[in-house]
Amino acid sequence: MSNASLQLDAHGRLKHFLCIEGLNRQLLSEILDTAESFTGVTEQTVKKVPLLRGKTIVNLFFEASTRTRTTFELAAKRLSADVLNINITQSSTVKGETLLDTLRNLEAMHVDMFVVRHNDSGAAHFIASHVAPHTSVINAGDGRHSHPTQALLDVFTIRRTKGPDFGRLRVAIVGDILHSRVARSQIHALNLLNTGDIRIVAPRTLVPAHAESLGVHVYHDLEAGIEGADVIIMLRLQHERMQGALLPSEHEYYELFGVTEEKLAVARPDVTIMHPGPINRGVEMDSEVADGSRSVILEQVTHGIAVRMAVMSMAMHHHKERKA
Amino acid sequence: MTESSTQQPDRIRISGGRVVDPANKVDAILDVFIADGKIAAVGTPPDGFEAGHDIDASGRIVCPGLVDLCARTREPGQEHKATIASESLAAASGGITTLCCPPDTRPVVETPADIELIRLRAEAAGKTRIVTLGALTRGLDGEYLSEMAALKKAGCVGVSNALRPLANTLVQRRALEYAATFDLTVFLYANDHWLSADGCAHEGKVATRMGLTGIPEAAETTAIARDLALVEQTGVRAHFCRVSSARAAQMVARAQFDGLPVTADVAIPYLYLTEIDIRGFDSNCHVIPPLRTIEDRQRLRDAVQRGIFSAICSDHQPHDPDAKLRPFPSTEPGISGLDTLLPLGLRLVDEQVMGLNELIQRLTAGPAQILGLPCGTLTVGNTADICIFDPELTWQLDPSTIKSHGHNTPFMGWELKGRVTHTLLAGRQVHAL
Numbered sequence: 001m002s003n004a005s006l007q008l009d010a011h012g013r014l015k016h017f018l019c020i021e022g023l024n025r026q027l028l029s030e031i032l033d034t035a036e037s038f039t040g041v042t043e044q045t046v047k048k049v050p051l052l053r054g055k056t057i058v059n060l061f062f063e064a065s066t067r068t069r070t071t072f073e074l075a076a077k078r079l080s081a082d083v084l085n086i087n088i089t090q091s092s093t094v095k096g097e098t099l100l101d102t103l104r105n106l107e108a109m110h111v112d113m114f115v116v117r118h119n120d121s122g123a124a125h126f127i128a129s130h131v132a133p134h135t136s137v138i139n140a141g142d143g144r145h146s147h148p149t150q151a152l153l154d155v156f157t158i159r160r161t162k163g164p165d166f167g168r169l170r171v172a173i174v175g176d177i178l179h180s181r182v183a184r185s186q187i188h189a190l191n192l193l194n195t196g197d198i199r200i201v202a203p204r205t206l207v208p209a210h211a212e213s214l215g216v217h218v219y220h221d222l223e224a225g226i227e228g229a230d231v232i233i234m235l236r237l238q239h240e241r242m243q244g245a246l247l248p249s250e251h252e253y254y255e256l257f258g259v260t261e262e263k264l265a266v267a268r269p270d271v272t273i274m275h276p277g278p279i280n281r282g283v284e285m286d287s288e289v290a291d292g293s294r295s296v297i298l299e300q301v302t303h304g305i306a307v308r309m310a311v312m313s314m315a316m317h318h319h320k321e322r323k324a
Numbered sequence: 325m326t327e328s329s330t331q332q333p334d335r336i337r338i339s340g341g342r343v344v345d346p347a348n349k350v351d352a353i354l355d356v357f358i359a360d361g362k363i364a365a366v367g368t369p370p371d372g373f374e375a376g377h378d379i380d381a382s383g384r385i386v387c388p389g390l391v392d393l394c395a396r397t398r399e400p401g402q403e404h405k406a407t408i409a410s411e412s413l414a415a416a417s418g419g420i421t422t423l424c425c426p427p428d429t430r431p432v433v434e435t436p437a438d439i440e441l442i443r444l445r446a447e448a449a450g451k452t453r454i455v456t457l458g459a460l461t462r463g464l465d466g467e468y469l470s471e472m473a474a475l476k477k478a479g480c481v482g483v484s485n486a487l488r489p490l491a492n493t494l495v496q497r498r499a500l501e502y503a504a505t506f507d508l509t510v511f512l513y514a515n516d517h518w519l520s521a522d523g524c525a526h527e528g529k530v531a532t533r534m535g536l537t538g539i540p541e542a543a544e545t546t547a548i549a550r551d552l553a554l555v556e557q558t559g560v561r562a563h564f565c566r567v568s569s570a571r572a573a574q575m576v577a578r579a580q581f582d583g584l585p586v587t588a589d590v591a592i593p594y595l596y597l598t599e600i601d602i603r604g605f606d607s608n609c610h611v612i613p614p615l616r617t618i619e620d621r622q623r624l625r626d627a628v629q630r631g632i633f634s635a636i637c638s639d640h641q642p643h644d645p646d647a648k649l650r651p652f653p654s655t656e657p658g659i660s661g662l663d664t665l666l667p668l669g670l671r672l673v674d675e676q677v678m679g680l681n682e683l684i685q686r687l688t689a690g691p692a693q694i695l696g697l698p699c700g701t702l703t704v705g706n707t708a709d710i711c712i713f714d715p716e717l718t719w720q721l722d723p724s725t726i727k728s729h730g731h732n733t734p735f736m737g738w739e740l741k742g743r744v745t746h747t748l749l750a751g752r753q754v755h756a757l
Contacts, residue, residue, distance in 0.1 A: 098646065098649070099651065100650075121605075121653060122651045123651035130649075181535055184533070211532065213529040213533070214533065
């Protein structure tokens with residue numbers, strides 16, 4: 001079964017949210033528009049709407065996360081759902097319980113939605129294939145495969161900053177593409193919105209095989225890659241990449257691929273600087289860039305709540321209609 | 325062997341079938357006569373032959389019992405997946421009369437007692453002949469040599485480190501030299517230890533899109549290049565198991581052209597499936613080596629047709645359902661293949677990849693020769709291992725028709741053509757449809 005048929009119902013509406021692939025532009029725009037309507041809620045004094053009152057949402061995290069889990073939790077609470085956070089970084093799997101057993105146990109507690117992060121690519125897809133019919137699954141990151149809500153909040157942020165016409169934009173994604181689920185989802189989302197020029201910039205060790213087939217232009221030189229860019233998205237560099245012989249040192253990486261105000265001179269003057277966080281200051285970029293006026297890194301976090309509210313309410317809405 | 329059990333008539337006539345025996349260049353409508361567990365005659369009955377049992381094979385094909393170069397029965401050690409008894413039954417109903425088990429059981433096949441245990445249980449099951457490969461290194465640890473002389477004496481047909489390729493080139497060299505001392509064939513699975521680490525899919529467009537850790541083609545080609553150099557130096561007879569890429573096939577062809585004592589096989593799923601089949605995270609298509617590109621599949625088909633691969637095997641790896649009920653990278657690799665070896669092979673004939681005689685050769689005499697066994701032919705005087713199948717009979721592979729204990733196959737639900745109607749093991753009927 002393809003991802004597309006698994007996450008959409010017969011009418012093409014969200015049932016689960018597993019990956020950007022398989023969505024059409026109309027549905028993507030609908031999610032972004034819904035998110036837009038929720039930004040008002042998050043700025044009110046009473047930051048709640050009753051859309052998911054009485055629903056139980058479980059944040060099932062098999063990998064450590066602060067930002068994503070917190071914004072999912074806040075999004076659920078602002079939709080008036082009951083939220084349960086379960087972190088299974090080691091515990092149950094060490095005890096020998098399989099993922100499916102964990103899932104069955106939680107299902108027995110009548111959960112309406114699972115928000116799942118797992119270190120295996122395809123984990124959210126696997127869970128969605130096995131949950132009870134009225135349960136939704138939202139992918140909060142699976143292995144290197146997909147992190148669709150992050151990609152949505154990124155294009156949401158770009159839309160708010162640059163306007164709705166992606167066709168005239170040049171977007172450069174800089175850093176560890178190979179290991180990045182964020183990059184893969186961003187690339188699909190940007191392509192879906194017909195972005196004019198999508199570039200990835202990294203040394204060859206951090207670019208996956210046949211990367212061009214994802215619909216991007218590949219650069220191995222930072223200045224060439226970000227030249228004339230409207231948006232630069234930097235990715236987090238994990239420290240363990242040095243051990244895997246992928247890079248010699250953070251120092252050399254910063255020298256070659258770290259973004260500084262000086263190097264930004266080749267980008268467009270109004271370039272927007274983004275990063276999914278958490279930032280390694282002095283590795284991916286210097287503080288001047290991270291905290292500068294062109295950085296929207298904190299807006300990304302804020303937008304994360306509205307976007308996640310949109311996805312959760314749309315996926316849950318599907319079930320409500322089905323039951324009615 | 326149980327072949328001497330007495331309930332059945334010892335004289336059998338198989339009449340009216342199309343006899344296909346590539347080793348003897350026979351392809352004609354002939355009768356086959358069996359006496360005392362051996363082929364007594366093909367064509368004209370021996371003087372005074374009176375059959376106690378007559379098998380009508382008209383409209384069917386009569387060929388040597390199939391020889392499967394690689395099938396795991398999971399016994400000893402993983403009986404929750406399958407057993408020698410369950411898989412012997414599946415083999416017999418698939419026309420397979422000899423199957424070769426790699427040494428990666430639990431415990432590993434590294435002593436005469438391990439070989440004896442498997443032999444005894446296979447005989448008790450009495451449905452197929454099971455031969456074993458011994459461990460190349462102790463515990464398959466890649467560090468210390470196994471007692472190969474003792475293994476050979478106990479009857480192992482070769483040595484192998486199974487799916488655990490040696491990282492240490494010096495140990496590999498010594499192991500090949502030591503095996504050559506005893507004229508043992510070494511069964512090599514070409515996959516560079518480091519280049520394939522943690523990988524679960526072919527490093528290419530599909531794995532990139534799905535975010536799966538790739539196993540590059542170079543994991544196979546660098547291992548083959550290394551091993552060919554060592555084969556040349558040590559003079560050992562080597563067999564490359566489950567070749568998966570076009571370039572690797574080309575390297576084997578080149579080595580054969582150069583006169584190196586090298587053979588190779590391919591597993592049948594690789595002649596049908598490609599990297600594209602893992603889309604949707606179908607764990608039944610998680611195999612090692614990984615399914616590669618459409619171009620690779622075409623070249624593998626060419627290589628079987630040309631005889632660069634002289635055997636097609638099932639690479640049978642039955643699993644319990646739980647082994648596949650996980651996110652893709654965490655599932656156990658392997659496909660259950662005994663039930664589909666012949667019908668998928670016949671599909672290659674239908675698709676005109678090769679002729680029927682060539683196919684039967686790759687399923688019988690070809691692998692028998694690699695194992696150094698006298699089976700795989702209908703030569704008069706040989707043990708009467710025979711497979712009779714109806715090439716036109718269509719059937720569906722589904723949970724009710726599959727005989728293996730492992731239901732993990734991406735071919736589940738396929739409409740297959742060609743079904744085994746009778747299997748004879750040393751003249752004894754071990755399967756009848």
